[in-house]
Structures are given as C-alpha cells and as structure tokens.
Amino acid sequence: IIRLAGTMEGLNGDVIHKYDIRFKQPNKEHMDMPGLHSLEHLMAENIRNHSDKVVDLSPMGCQTGFYVSFINHDNYDDVLNIVEATLNDVLNATEVPACNEVQCGWAASHSLEGAKTIAQAFLDKRNEWH
Numbered sequence: 001i002i003r004l005a006g007t008m009e010g011l012n013g014d015v016i017h018k019y020d021i022r023f024k025q026p027n028k029e030h031m032d033m034p035g036l037h038s039l040e041h042l043m044a045e046n047i048r049n050h051s052d053k054v055v056d057l058s059p060m061g062c063q064t065g066f067y068v069s070f071i072n073h074d075n076y077d078d079v080l081n082i083v084e085a086t087l088n089d090v091l092n093a094t095e096v097p098a099c100n101e102v103q104c105g106w107a108a109s110h111s112l113e114g115a116k117t118i119a120q121a122f123l124d125k126r127n128e129w130h
Contacts (some may be wrong), residue, residue: 001019001022001129001130002021002129003019004017004019004076005020009025015074016055016069018067018069019067019068019069019070019079020065023064023065023118023121023122024065027031028066029064030064031063031064032063032111032114033063034111034115034116037106038096038110039090039118040057040059041096041097041104042093042115043090047082047086049089050085053071076130083129084126087119087120087122091119093115094112096110096112096115
C-alpha cells in the first residue's frame with residue numbers, strides 16, 4: 001500500500017509530500033534486514049532517475065516499509081508509477097550500489113536476491129497499492 005502520510009509547507013511556499021510505502025503488514029510480518037538494506041540502496045540509487053522531485057527515501061526501523069518525500073509534486077498516480085519503475089530497476093540490478101565499507105555502515109548485511117524477492121512481491125500486488 002502506498003499512501004500520503006503527510007504534507008509540510010515551507011516558508012517560500014514549497015510543499016513536501018511524504019508517502020508511506022508499506023511493503024509488509026505492521027506487527028504481522030517484516031522484511032529480512034539484508035534484503036531490506038539492499039532494497040534501500042537500490043531504490044535510493046534509482047528513484048531519482050524517474051523524478052527530480054524526490055527529496056528523500058528512508059527505510060522504516062520496523063522493517064515494514066519506506067517513506068519517500070517529494071517536493072512540489074502531489075500527483076499520486078505519478079508517485080505510484082515512479083515507485084513501480086524504481087522497483088523494476090531493482091529486478092534488473094546486477095549488484096547493490098555502495099555495498100562496500102567506505103560507503104556503507106554495514107556492508108556485510110546485504111542481499112541482492114533478497115531485495116529482488118521483496119520488490120517482486122510488492123510489484124505482484126500493484127493493483128492493491130492505492
């Protein structure tokens with residue numbers, strides 16, 4: 001499920017739209033950390049290829065999803081398409097970006113296949129995102 005979690009207006013009129021991308025049902029299931037960690041790297045690397053309005057993509061500590069924030073972009077259907085395109089990038093990835101001790105705080109905790117499994121499962125439920 002992808003839903004608008006909140007908006008915030010800046011002093012100059014810019015509006016931040018924060019979306020909750022919920023991969024797993026809270027308190028029922030969660031993403032495995034190595035897969036989630038790799039999914040974070042892959043999504044953060046690729047999402048900006050689909051929109052120049054992305055401010056931030058952050059994993060939830062509860063391991064059930066991510067938050068993504070856009071500036072001055074409130075087209076919900078476009079947000080869904082951006083997430084879909086980004087997850088398709090994950091499926092086509094051959095390596096996890098920045099998966100090394102210089103760029104990552106826990107480089108040993110990654111799984112490309114785990115990230116692909118999570119992405120595919122979420123894409124399989126595309127008609128349930130809204």
